[in-house]
Amino acid sequence: MRVYHADELGNVAVLGHSGSGKTSVIEAMAKRAGIIDKIGSIQSGNTISDYDDEEIKRQASVNMSIIPLEWDNCKVNLLDTPGNFDFVGEVEAALHACESAVIVVPSYKNISIGTKQAMYRARDKAKIIYINGLDNPDADYKEKLEQLKKTYGKVIAPIQVPIMHNNNKMIGYVNVAKMEGRIFKGEYTEPAPIPDEMMDEVMEVKEMIDEAVANTNDELLEKFLNEEPFTKEEISWALRQGVTNQTLIPVLCGTSNIGIQILLNSIVAFFSAAGDMCNSMVVENVDTKEEDLIGFDESLPPSLFIFKTIANPFVGRESIFKVCTGTIRTGMTLLNVNKNEVEKIQKLYMKRGKELIEVDELCAGDIGCMTKLSHSETNDTLCTLDYRVKYPDIKFSKPYYGKGIKPVGKSNEEKIASALNKLLDEDKTLNFITNAETKQQCIYGIGDIHLDSVVAKLKARFKIDVLLEDIIICYRETIQKAYTQRTKFKKQTGGHGQYGEVEIEFKPTHDYSTSYIFKEKVFGGAVPKAYFPAVEKGLVESVQHGVLAGYPVLGIEATLIDGSYHTVDSSEQAFKTATSMCFKEAMSKAQPCILEPYVTLNVYIDDQYLGDIMSHINKKRGRVLESDSLEDNLMKIVCYVPQMEIMEYAIDLRSMTQGQGFYDYTFTGYEIAPDLIAKRIIEMKK
Numbered sequence: 001m002r003v004y005h006a007d008e009l010g011n012v013a014v015l016g017h018s019g020s021g022k023t024s025v026i027e028a029m030a031k032r033a034g035i036i037d038k039i040g041s042i043q044s045g046n047t048i049s050d051y052d053d054e055e056i057k058r059q060a061s062v063n064m065s066i067i068p069l070e071w072d073n074c075k076v077n078l079l080d081t082p083g084n085f086d087f088v089g090e091v092e093a094a095l096h097a098c099e100s101a102v103i104v105v106p107s108y109k110n111i112s113i114g115t116k117q118a119m120y121r122a123r124d125k126a127k128i129i130y131i132n133g134l135d136n137p138d139a140d141y142k143e144k145l146e147q148l149k150k151t152y153g154k155v156i157a158p159i160q161v162p163i164m165h166n167n168n169k170m171i172g173y174v175n176v177a178k179m180e181g182r183i184f185k186g187e188y189t190e191p192a193p194i195p196d197e198m199m200d201e202v203m204e205v206k207e208m209i210d211e212a213v214a215n216t217n218d219e220l221l222e223k224f225l226n227e228e229p230f231t232k233e234e235i236s237w238a239l240r241q242g243v244t245n246q247t248l249i250p251v252l253c254g255t256s257n258i259g260i261q262i263l264l265n266s267i268v269a270f271f272s273a274a275g276d277m278c279n280s281m282v283v284e285n286v287d288t289k290e291e292d293l294i295g296f297d298e299s300l301p302p303s304l305f306i307f308k309t310i311a312n313p314f315v316g317r318e319s320i321f322k323v324c325t326g327t328i329r330t331g332m333t334l335l336n337v338n339k340n341e342v343e344k345i346q347k348l349y350m351k352r353g354k355e356l357i358e359v360d361e362l363c364a365g366d367i368g369c370m371t372k373l374s375h376s377e378t379n380d381t382l383c384t385l386d387y388r389v390k391y392p393d394i395k396f397s398k399p400y401y402g403k404g405i406k407p408v409g410k411s412n413e414e415k416i417a418s419a420l421n422k423l424l425d426e427d428k429t430l431n432f433i434t435n436a437e438t439k440q441q442c443i444y445g446i447g448d449i450h451l452d453s454v455v456a457k458l459k460a461r462f463k464i465d466v467l468l469e470d471i472i473i474c475y476r477e478t479i480q481k482a483y484t485q486r487t488k489f490k491k492q493t494g495g496h497g498q499y500g501e502v503e504i505e506f507k508p509t510h511d512y513s514t515s516y517i518f519k520e521k522v523f524g525g526a527v528p529k530a531y532f533p534a535v536e537k538g539l540v541e542s543v544q545h546g547v548l549a550g551y552p553v554l555g556i557e558a559t560l561i562d563g564s565y566h567t568v569d570s571s572e573q574a575f576k577t578a579t580s581m582c583f584k585e586a587m588s589k590a591q592p593c594i595l596e597p598y599v600t601l602n603v604y605i606d607d608q609y610l611g612d613i614m615s616h617i618n619k620k621r622g623r624v625l626e627s628d629s630l631e632d633n634l635m636k637i638v639c640y641v642p643q644m645e646i647m648e649y650a651i652d653l654r655s656m657t658q659g660q661g662f663y664d665y666t667f668t669g670y671e672i673a674p675d676l677i678a679k680r681i682i683e684m685k686k
């Protein structure tokens with residue numbers, strides 16, 4: 001492949017519902033563009049894009065992959081993405097690196113969650129929709145198109161109408177923009193007349209396109225009003241304008257075998273080259289401390305942004321980047337501005353699927369790969385001292401779905417931690433922490449499928465067997481009633497004895513942010529002052545373990561009111577022990593109870609789901625505190641919920657909102673657990 005300049009190359013994210021055919025369509029494009037001799041299949045596990053063991057096993061994409069190809073003297077970097085919502089981090093990274101998106105829509109289902117998600121995520125990008133799988137017996141192109149129009153309105157521009165044989169096999173298509181028919185001959189197409197019976201359908205679409213063309217400028221509008229026909233050039237210019245301004249989304253159709261050429265043609269014809277996107281990036285100028293508005297400009301000094309890191313077991317760490325400005329060449333020394341460290345480019349690659357193809361240089365707008373960088377990670381900018389800039393971070397979805405992770409067989413905690421740290425490097429939607437209180441190792445991700453894939457990667461890449469278990473919740477204990485207890489500790493073991501007596505009043509404070517408050521109101525030296533610290537020490541130790549299930553105690557006030565001592569036998573130790581005994585006896589009589597942690601949960605959803613979300617929160621013993629309307633029908637609901645009830649919220653929310661909702665939460669405080677739940681918690685601890 002030759003060196004392509006910013007104005008001859010573009011980056012296209014391929015998005016859509018899981019199983020809609022993204023990987024297969026990309027495979028077909030790669031074949032059509034002459035990159036591979038033979039089309040691989042999902043079933044045989046030999047596509048260029050799904051090369052990872054985990055992808056072959058699942059027969060679905062898990063990681064983003066990059067397939068650069070040449071078409072019509074342009075370079076197109078296709079970024080294949082997983083459709084499953086759990087791998088949203090890959091989609092977020094891919095979209096960050098792409099100027100445009102192809103949305104692959106299955107032809108036989110309703111407008112699916114995955115389609116809506118993809119359209120939403122790519123809302124700021126130029127888009128083409130590809131209706132795939134027209135060879136499927138249940139395929140219904142017209143129905144699909146109607147649904148798209150109903151959901152997205154006038155922007156939907158079907159520039160291609162399929163010619164079907166017996167209503168179920170696509171044998172060609174009408175290119176409505178050009179008003180010409182084409183019939184498939186193997187991989188290629190031949191011109192053919194537009195079938196008479198299709199004329200009505202085609203004319204309807206033609207009118208839509210003409211209207212769209214008329215709306216692009218005054219000159220064309222006048223032509224339209226005068227009923228003068230547009231030239232092919234005018235139509236294609238107007239379509240390109242519409243696509244780049246995002247007022248038009250061309251709809252194409254076919255299968256993962258046919259219709260591929262027009263898709264490639266359209267990508268090159270309608271999408272902007274990276275170099276055409278002037279003023280498309282706001283960057284932080286490290287020297288001037290101001291924001292610069294720049295494009296993918298080859299004339300500026302070189303800089304690049306790392307949007308993906310892969311822990312390759314054979315070559316080490318791969319850093320995948322987009323060249324933002326200038327030209328990147330082997331041998332260059334660049335500064336990582338985020339880490340303030342220098343990196344030398346030993347070798348430069350173009351990555352295609354799993355393959356690393358060595359290149360000498362890459363121009364602004366292009367995507368490349370470096371290996372063995374020592375300091376750099378995803379979201380870092382590398383640049384020269386001439387122009388020190390920092391590109392904005394990819395805003396990855398934050399992980400809130402957690403599970404404990406425990407070793408099985410020969411693996412152990414240290415091995416798990418070291419392998420997970422490598423995976424954290426490649427996946428910014430993953431988190432790993434060891435809970436200080438429970439000592440449980442916990443991983444947090446987007447959902448159950450995400451965490452399952454982490455377990456599979458640990459096994460496949462690091463030969464580590466693990467099991468996931470529920471997160472251990474840290475409960476607390478308190479009392480609900482005041483109680484005064486007098487306790488004497490007396491021991492006579494020949495010679496020196498032990499003696500201490502305390503009378504302590506215990507009261508609930510209802511303030512669960514502190515463990516205890518210690519006071520004393522002793523009259524007439526019943527307990528000498530010198531022993532007060534010993535009493536408090538006894539208290540400090542005692543509140544570590546409540547009487548119900550051994551959880552730390554919160555929210556009590558303990559006042560030492562009386563007691564007695566012995567001039568010879570009393571000691572600090574004796575008063576400490578007396579206090580501990582007193583505490584235990586008092587607690588069980590002061591109506592002890594379990595406190596459970598509560599979180600403030602923020603849920604972001606489309607307003608149509610408001611009712612469902614609220615009633616679900618009620619069922620989960622939560623309270624809705626407030627709800628706000630944000631832009632675009634988006635609502636934020638703030639709730640106060642017991643932590644134990646939202647451990648599976650990622651899954652609950654996904655099913656309630658067709659995968660569209662997202663959430664976050666923070667620990668807020670403790671509340672008294674209802675009896676039945678307290679019983680269960682105590683049972684579990686036994």
Ligand SMILES: Nc1nc2c(ncn2[C@@H]2O[C@H](COP(=O)(O)OP(=O)(O)O)[C@@H](O)[C@H]2O)c(=O)[nH]1
Pocket residue numbers: 016017018019020021022023024025041042043059060061083104132133134135136254255256257
């Ligand atoms: N019949 C038919 N099957 C297809 C088509 N495109 C993809 N498939 C099959 O659909 C399944 C999912 O395809 P895949 O490319 O993995 O979808 P992705 O999840 O969107 O990447 C695979 O079994 C493909 O062989 C198509 O146009 N027609």
Ligand SMILES: [Mg+2]
Pocket residue numbers: 022023024050060061080081082083
């Ligand atoms: Mg795929």
